[in-house]
Amino acid sequence: MTDAQWWKNGTVYQIYPRSFKDSNGDGIGDLQGIIDKLDTLNDGTENSLGIDAIWISPFYPSPMADFGYDVADYCDIDPMFGDLETFDRLVTEAHQRGIKIIIDWVPNHTSDQHPWFLESRSSRDNPKRDWYIWRDPKPDGNRPNNWGSIFGGPAWEWDEATGQYFYHMFVKQQPDLNWANPDVYAAMLDVLHFWFKRGVDGFRMDVVYLIAKTPGLPDNPLDPDADPSLPEDDIFSRQIHLYDGARPEVHEIIKDFRRISDQYDDRALIGEIWEDDIEKWVEYYGENGDELQLPFNFRFIQLQKWAADGAKAIVDMMEGAVPSAAWPNYVLGNHDRTRPATRVGGQGQARVAGMMLLTLRGTPTLYQGDELGMLEAKIPVDKIQDPWGINLGPERTRDGCRTPIQWDGSNYAGFSTVEPWLPIQDDYTWRNYADMSADSTSILALYKKLIWLRKKTPALNIGSYTPLNMPDGIFAYIRAEGGQRVLVALNFTAESKPLSLPGIGRILLSTHLDRQGAVSGVIELRGDEGVIVALD
Numbered sequence: 371m372t373d374a375q376w377w378k379n380g381t382v383y384q385i386y387p388r389s390f391k392d393s394n395g396d397g398i399g400d401l402q403g404i405i406d407k408l409d410t411l412n413d414g415t416e417n418s419l420g421i422d423a424i425w426i427s428p429f430y431p432s433p434m435a436d437f438g439y440d441v442a443d444y445c446d447i448d449p450m451f452g453d454l455e456t457f458d459r460l461v462t463e464a465h466q467r468g469i470k471i472i473i474d475w476v477p478n479h480t481s482d483q484h485p486w487f488l489e490s491r492s493s494r495d496n497p498k499r500d501w502y503i504w505r506d507p508k509p510d511g512n513r514p515n516n517w518g519s520i521f522g523g524p525a526w527e528w529d530e531a532t533g534q535y536f537y538h539m540f541v542k543q544q545p546d547l548n549w550a551n552p553d554v555y556a557a558m559l560d561v562l563h564f565w566f567k568r569g570v571d572g573f574r575m576d577v578v579y580l581i582a583k584t585p586g587l588p589d590n591p592l593d594p595d596a597d598p599s600l601p602e603d604d605i606f607s608r609q610i611h612l613y614d615g616a617r618p619e620v621h622e623i624i625k626d627f628r629r630i631s632d633q634y635d636d637r638a639l640i641g642e643i644w645e646d647d648i649e650k651w652v653e654y655y656g657e658n659g660d661e662l663q664l665p666f667n668f669r670f671i672q673l674q675k676w677a678a679d680g681a682k683a684i685v686d687m688m689e690g691a692v693p694s695a696a697w698p699n700y701v702l703g704n705h706d707r708t709r710p711a712t713r714v715g716g717q718g719q720a721r722v723a724g725m726m727l728l729t730l731r732g733t734p735t736l737y738q739g740d741e742l743g744m745l746e747a748k749i750p751v752d753k754i755q756d757p758w759g760i761n762l763g764p765e766r767t768r769d770g771c772r773t774p775i776q777w778d779g780s781n782y783a784g785f786s787t788v789e790p791w792l793p794i795q796d797d798y799t800w801r802n803y804a805d806m807s808a809d810s811t812s813i814l815a816l817y818k819k820l821i822w823l824r825k826k827t828p829a830l831n832i833g834s835y836t837p838l839n840m841p842d843g844i845f846a847y848i849r850a851e852g853g854q855r856v857l858v859a860l861n862f863t864a865e866s867k868p869l870s871l872p873g874i875g876r877i878l879l880s881t882h883l884d885r886q887g888a889v890s891g892v893i894e895l896r897g898d899e900g901v902i903v904a905l906d
């Protein structure tokens with residue numbers, strides 16, 4: 371693997387730092403905790419997970435109204451997570467192990483406690499007033515437009531002292547920045563330089579597609595098909611997002627981000643892009659490959675019905691749409707969505723999903739804990755932390771995928787010495803890193819094998835993708851590079867199915883971790899089984 375292609379050849383692992391490892395006994399994970407676990411992530415041997423890059427969700431000073439996505443200082447570390455010296459050590463220690471560091475950058479909004487916003491709010495003629503989106507009420511006293519906040523309620527908050535509203539797409543403690551203001555633009559680009567100079571290898575850019583706003587901020591049309599049972603406060607879900615969504619101007623801004631990134635060696639930009647229209651989604655690579663290296667592809671997360679034909683349709687669409695000079699990517703889970711092991715219908719399918727993620731042509735992003743098959747936790751209502759769940763009802767909470775990583779069977783799962791910020795799941799006594807590392811048939815053992823096999827096998831890593839025609843319920847493809855051809859066949863059902871092999875081969879890995887060796891003709895693919903077969 372050449373260094374310059376790390377974002378293409380490597381496996382990315384998302385760390386949600388609050389829930390990864392607590393090193394100082396306050397019930398919340400921290401940067402030292404990440405350092406302490408780096409060997410588990412990659413110590414250069416196949417005993418470790420073998421990931422190549424970590425993306426760390428925000429660790430900046432923050433009042434934590436949205437658990438760090440409300441940033442009060444882009445160039446420092448919240449004391450809860452550590453300090454800049456610890457961050458520098460993390461970069462050094464990670465790099466010593468060949469692990470790249472991707473950090474989260476939140477360009478759409480700051481915290482309402484960010485000094486920029488405090489100044490902006492202080493008076494109408496403050497030089498930073500225009501750094502945010504302030505508007506007068508309508509002549510009838512109403513809000514400037516009908517937009518809703520994703521997290522519930524209107525997207526406008528009244529400021530009594532200065533007699534104007536400010537706009538916030540997320541909670542009211544997250545005012546949107548005004549990217550049309552050149553000083554905002556320059557200050558935010560300085561932030562990129564600050565971290566690049568500190569040695570970070572890339573950024574994951576939070577809702578970057580939303581930063582350019584529609585001139586005039588017109589009302590959104592109401593969605594006639596909106597679900598009538600939506601909570602009254604869910605204004606956002608009852609509208610068609612014609613005017614508060616992505617704007618074409620954002621591409622020019624992203625090109626500037628890329629120009630900065632390209633001033634440094636081997637850096638990469640990943641963007642959080644929610645865009646259903648594939649043509650528009652592809653535009654985030656840039657016409658000349660001059661925007662994001664990886665616009666996150668969330669289509670597996672959005673797949674309504676977990677089935678072979680649905681998964682194949684997504685991959686075929688990606689293969690058809692991503693320009694040949696660009697590189698696909700796949701995301702199975704993250705800190706905002708239901709855990710895959712719950713979503714795909716059980717541990718057997720979670721293994722199949724993991725095998726798919728790690729054998730496709732495209733960078734895989736794995737969310738912490740999915741390698742343990744962690745399930746979506748049921749959080750008691752009085753323990754809900756997420757503002758989405760608090761504002762719009764417990765079924766919206768994202769806490770269920772954010773519970774602490776289960777390291778061992780000791781108190782608090784070895785995550786902390788005190789009660790953590792979110793409850794530990796009951797299955798920690800056996801679903802944990804220590805026990806599953808000792809069990810050669812665990813899903814963790816499978817993930818390790820998959821990640822290392824991908825690394826060692828050019829066909830699986832950078833090879834071409836050719837789908838095969840298969841009976842219902844099976845998704846199969848060949849990855850090929852040079853003379854190497856590898857078949858991947860995934861049974862998305864609980865019934866066994868015959869699999870006709872296109873030649874003679876050798877099973878390299880089964881999701882059941884119980885067979886290897888020479889095969890030919892028709893083999894049985896057991897229920898919930900995926901296999902990787904090296905073809906002769």
Ligand code: NOJ
Nearest residue numbers: 436439476540576577706
């Ligand atoms: C997307 C992040 O992934 C999510 O956790 C956050 O709440 C919103 N952006 C707002 O920053």
